[in-house]
Structure formats: structure tokens, C-alpha cells
Amino acid sequence: MAATVALICALIASAFKLLGDRSQAFSAASVLLSGIALAGVAASLMYQAQQTKAVRDERDRATHRQMVYLAMGDRALAACWEPPGIPMTFERYRQVMFANLIMGRWHAAYQLGDVDDSALRFILDRHFRGEIGRFHWSHGRREWLRGAIGGHHRRAAMFAEIVEERYQAAISAGPAVPADDYFIRTGTDC
Known part of the structure; x- marks a missing residue:
């Protein structure tokens, strides 16, 4: 900011030196300041x-x-x-819808720069350890990839490519943890 003010002062001083007549100097300074104000607006x-x-x-x-x-x-x-692409129970449908909300949240955070590539990879590696995360991406990735990569937003395309990369790495690493094995059953479970 100080450099900008110094530059403006130097330009005004130059205008006074170049233009001998004070009225012309004031007119030049006025035009310069008006231009700066217009740029600010x-x-x-x-x-x-x-x-x-x-x-x-x-x-x-x-x-x-x-x-x-x-x-x-x-x-x-x-x-x-829209109906699911494959037959599924309502419970599984709800899980897939929620996984899609989670993916949408990560997508928004990535778009805004709140999550960088390495953090996204870390999050996705954990996410794709589970059955629901893999199921969601395996059945919804075509739409995600088509929408992101086919669009004009570079970060959206990068997001989809990273998600697909981490999904493929998870598939190569072995089977997913079944959803029924996520939690220990107790007598108070519903």
C-alpha cells in the first residue's frame, strides 16, 4: 500500500515537473486520480x-x-x-446419498483451497478403506468424472482425478472393511 502511495506521489510530482503550467498539472493530476478512483470502484x-x-x-x-x-x-x-443405478435397499441408498454429501463437502473444500492435494489424498485413503465409500464411488464415479473432467474448471477436474486415483489404489490394496465391521456391537446398539 505504501509503495502504491509513493508511486502515485511520484507520478503527480512528475506531472508537475513536465507541465509548466499549474492548471495543466492539476488537470493531469485530476485525470490520474480519477482513473485510480475508477479502477478502485x-x-x-x-x-x-x-x-x-x-x-x-x-x-x-x-x-x-x-x-x-x-x-x-x-x-x-x-x-x-432419480432411481439408483442398481437395485439396493433403502438403507444402502441412504448410505450412498450421505457418502455423496461427504464427497461434495470435500469437493467444495478442495475448490476453495481449504484442502490441498496431499490432504485430499490422505482423507480419501482413509475413506476408501470402507465399504460404503468404495460402493458410492464405484456406482457414482461416472457422473462425478463426466461432470468434473468434462467441465471447464481445472480444480474440479483435478479433484475427480485424485479421487479416482485413490479409489484405484484402495481397490489394489485389497478388500474394503465391511460396514458391519466398523463398530463393536454392544447391548445398547439399535
Whole structure:
């Protein structure tokens, strides 16, 4: 900021030296300052547009999450969404929908730069140890890959490529941990 102010002062001083007449110097300085002010207004409007888009995107994601949560709790509402690509129980459908929400959260964090490549790989390596994570990606990856890689967003394509890479590594590493083996059964389990 100080460098910018010094540059502006130097430009104004140069204008005074180059233009002998004070009125011409003031006119030149006025034009320069008006141009800087206009650039500031333009930058402010661009920032405001980005903020508005971010708020709108988050509102849309929140609405989508709410609809998914409602569908996960009600078979009649779940039937309003597209049918699963393969026959499955409602419980498995709910698990896949929730895994998709998890993947969507990681996608958003990656897009925003909150998660870098190495952190994403670490998260996915743990995620794909489990049956549900693998099941979700094995049946939904075509849409994820087509949507991300076929689009114009480089980070979305990178995200999908990393997810696919870690999924393939998990498959090569051996079988997934079955969902029924995640937790120890106790007498208080439902």
C-alpha cells in the first residue's frame, strides 16, 4: 500500500515537473486520480459480484443438503429423486446419498483451497478403506468424472482425478472393511 502511495506521489510530482503550467498539472493530476478512483470502484464491484455469487452458491448447496436430508428420512421423498443405478435397499441408498454429501463437502473444500492435494489424498485413503465409500464411488464415479473432467474448471477436474486415483489404489490394496465391521456391537446398539 505504501509503495502504491509513493508511486502515485511520484507520478503527480512528475506531472508537475513536465507541465509548466499549474492548471495543466492539476488537470493531469485530476485525470490520474480519477482513473485510480475508477479502477478502485471497478475492483470493488468485481469483489462484490464474487461475494454475491459465493452467497448464492452456498444458499443453493444448503437447499440441496436439506432436500437430501429429507429424502434420506422418507422413502416417499427419496422416490422423487432419480432411481439408483442398481437395485439396493433403502438403507444402502441412504448410505450412498450421505457418502455423496461427504464427497461434495470435500469437493467444495478442495475448490476453495481449504484442502490441498496431499490432504485430499490422505482423507480419501482413509475413506476408501470402507465399504460404503468404495460402493458410492464405484456406482457414482461416472457422473462425478463426466461432470468434473468434462467441465471447464481445472480444480474440479483435478479433484475427480485424485479421487479416482485413490479409489484405484484402495481397490489394489485389497478388500474394503465391511460396514458391519466398523463398530463393536454392544447391548445398547439399535
